[in-house]
Amino acid sequence: MGLPTAHICSIVPISKTVGANRIIPSIAIPHPLGDPDKSPDEEKAIRRRLVEQALAALGTDISDQHVFDEPISSD
């Protein structure tokens, strides 16, 4: 069965090498889900987009490793 896991990570090649299946590229190593150069609101919006990307990945059936980096439509 397994537990579906979305890996939000800064270094996609490592994630691929170690065998993650649902991979979401993040912003940067010291702040994967944020950007200190942006305003707090903008930063949270970036974070939200990444987590939504992760939810989309978790909701998608895949047969092999997949990098979810396509922009997702915001509702």
Place this chain on the structure above:
Amino acid sequence: MPEKIQTIHYVNQFFGGLGGEDQAGVAPQWYDGPKGPGQLIAGMAPDIEIIGTIVAGDNYMAENLDAAVAEIVGLIEAKRTVAADFKPKLLLAGPAFNAGRYGMACAAVCQAVQARLGIHAATALHEENPAVEIYRRPVTIVRASSDVMGMRDAATNMARVGLKLVAGAAIVPTEDNTISHGLRQNYFADAPGAQRAIDMLLRKVSGATPETEYAMPVFGRVPPAPAVKNMAQATLALVTSGGIVPRGNPDRIESANASKFGAYSLQGLDRLSGETHQSVHGGYDPTYANEDPNRVLPLDVMRDLEREGRIGKLSETYYATVGNATSVERAQRYGQNIAAELVNVGVQAVILTST
């Protein structure tokens, strides 16, 4: 003529000549001299004197391994006290090839006699024997074929490696055909690294296959888990290798080569803050994560999504370790343990963040 090395040989009921499955329940017994494969070893390795053979049934060993191994240790100790010239320096177990129960017994006996009696020990197993994964670190395991067809090679090499152990010589897995203990060992090389690298490159350019000095770990692959069907009713959990822990690092998770993971409550928290949480990861500049730990563990967004009904709920415990120079073996173990705990509390999907 140099003195022969007193050696004890361990075999199961089958190789000990007692019988098949009908004899698998027999308790460990001592027989003077070599039996079965021990006769082969004695014939091929003139430096070895097999002073006795311990025979035990596969089921007897498998059903209560610790107690059965202790019995064998006791058997050897008892021999020691009654005979002054009883001075075994080596124990050889098997070969057990790919036999599961037998392999476990061989490896466990080796581990016990070297740890408790100070006797060198070696066994011979096929690389897929389940005992290999469990005992490869403490026990010297010679590579064997999957079945008894490879008896001669395995027994010969096991005896040779055993003698090297007694002599205090280094065992080199690639040369001695043993299974690596998974430990790095320092040694003096003939040439500096730069020169060896150039040599390796030249060999490659000339069309030969250079042999690596440091094999990369093999990473397991798992088939992707099926998708979450109904996110609005699912319980999700947050896990991170980015070292986000409650302020003060209550479990003292190391900033590199972490020896543990932590499980921490999110109850009553709407977001993380620099006052409540911090990064203890030693592999990146923690300034931004300490300022706002949501940049690594996105609790604020998860709470929003929970409130909006986009997800069913967020599990009230998150898991954290430091993924900095952490060995694959450890990381795998943490992953398995964390997954087991998450499944136990009904988590259906995970968001794992890495720096």
